[in-house]
Amino acid sequence: MSRYILERLEKFEPYTVGEQPKDNGYIKLNTNESPYFPSEYAVGAINETLLKNLRLYSDPESSELVKAIADYYEIKTQNVMTANGSDEILAFAFAGLCGEGAVFPDVTYGFYKVFAGLFGVAFDEIPLKEDFTVNTDDYLNVGKTVVLANPNAQTGIYLPLTEIEKIVKSNPSSPVVIDEAYVDFGGESAVSLIGKYGNLAVVRTFSKSRSLAGARVGFVMADERLIDDFKRVKYSFNPYNVNGVSALLAANAIKDEQYFKSCTDKIISTRGRLISELELLGFKTLPSLANFVLAEHSETDGKTLYEKLKERGILVRRFGGGRINNFVRITVGSEEQIDALLKAVKEIIK
Numbered sequence: 001m002s003r004y005i006l007e008r009l010e011k012f013e014p015y016t017v018g019e020q021p022k023d024n025g026y027i028k029l030n031t032n033e034s035p036y037f038p039s040e041y042a043v044g045a046i047n048e049t050l051l052k053n054l055r056l057y058s059d060p061e062s063s064e065l066v067k068a069i070a071d072y073y074e075i076k077t078q079n080v081m082t083a084n085g086s087d088e089i090l091a092f093a094f095a096g097l098c099g100e101g102a103v104f105p106d107v108t109y110g111f112y113k114v115f116a117g118l119f120g121v122a123f124d125e126i127p128l129k130e131d132f133t134v135n136t137d138d139y140l141n142v143g144k145t146v147v148l149a150n151p152n153a154q155t156g157i158y159l160p161l162t163e164i165e166k167i168v169k170s171n172p173s174s175p176v177v178i179d180e181a182y183v184d185f186g187g188e189s190a191v192s193l194i195g196k197y198g199n200l201a202v203v204r205t206f207s208k209s210r211s212l213a214g215a216r217v218g219f220v221m222a223d224e225r226l227i228d229d230f231k232r233v234k235y236s237f238n239p240y241n242v243n244g245v246s247a248l249l250a251a252n253a254i255k256d257e258q259y260f261k262s263c264t265d266k267i268i269s270t271r272g273r274l275i276s277e278l279e280l281l282g283f284k285t286l287p288s289l290a291n292f293v294l295a296e297h298s299e300t301d302g303k304t305l306y307e308k309l310k311e312r313g314i315l316v317r318r319f320g321g322g323r324i325n326n327f328v329r330i331t332v333g334s335e336e337q338i339d340a341l342l343k344a345v346k347e348i349i350k
């Protein structure tokens with residue numbers, strides 16, 4: 001650190017990303033990427049003309065992508081804004097929509113706390129219940145911006161839409177940001193509520209269910225006025241935030257419903273098998289509707305399990321220090337990757 005850094009950022013802990021090893025030999029089950037390639041239809045549209053057009057700035061509105069998203073969710077284009085990954089959307093929310101501070105669970109996506117620190121937003125972390133579920137009552141009439149991942153990050157637990165609606169309805173003076181990075185793996189989206197509530201922002205990504213983590217495309221769906229607020233922040237920061245290649249990949253990926261469905265169906269089915277096999281081996285797992293499973297074994301601590309899996313060429317994620325210290329988070333990979341994981345786990349715990 002130099003002496004030039006802001007004082008506020010001196011003690012601040014940046015987000016720790018999951019390991020991205022240079023060596024491709026690992027079975028990577030640590031950052032919730034898709035084991036499947038992006039849609040062929042999407043990749044096939046990348047041609048030389050498109051690449052040559054990188055000479056020009058991209059369309060700041062990503063109009064074609066916004067139109068594809070609006071068509072898909074049957075909303076208006078005025079209800080959509082795109083960004084460089086959903087992390088950027090979340091950053092915009094913390095930068096511009098948390099005037100009264102923010103609340104989020106104690107166990108959730110680690111970036112919320114980081115963004116709060118970066119933008120100087122006061123925040124409360126509300127403990128999840130003993131069973132790691134959200135207590136809806138904790139989020140009623142809070143008078144601060146509510147940020148909830150649904151399904152929740154790290155736990156995979158989904159909060160029913162009726163509960164989300166209670167939270168949105170009881171906080172008319174504060175934005176409620178629902179981060180649906182994992183909703184395509186079995187949950188029901190809150191996008192159906194955006195016409196009814198002006199304070200709801202639904203945040204989505206192409207990184208997980210649409211196999212485009214490296215393309216960096218995310219978006220937000222909300223009432224037109226709230227979208228205008230997001231645009232005020234975006235146009236004050238980086239107007240050309242989505243490049244043309246990524247925008248076309250994403251627009252075509254969302255049109256390839258059949259491929260999307262085949263990938264999410266496979267992941268949902270593999271997740272079921274992973275959970276039941278882990279439970280047969282004596283693991284406790286949380287009921288996940290995401291593309292990962294949080295699991296703990298009573299006789300092997302999380303750190304040992306993580307390390308021994310790594311020795312065997314398998315990367316999982318561990319969040320040390322807090323309430324999920326003893327758990328490992330396993331991304332639902334392909335059937336073959338999960339076979340390899342289960343084989344290694346059996347060797348480790350016997």
Ligand SMILES: *Cc1c(COP(=O)(O)O)cnc(C)c1O
Nearest residue numbers: 085086087109153181205207218
């Ligand atoms: C992966 C993830 C994101 C980030 O997605 P990007 O679009 O790749 O930036 C956001 N929120 C949660 C809860 C995630 O797990």
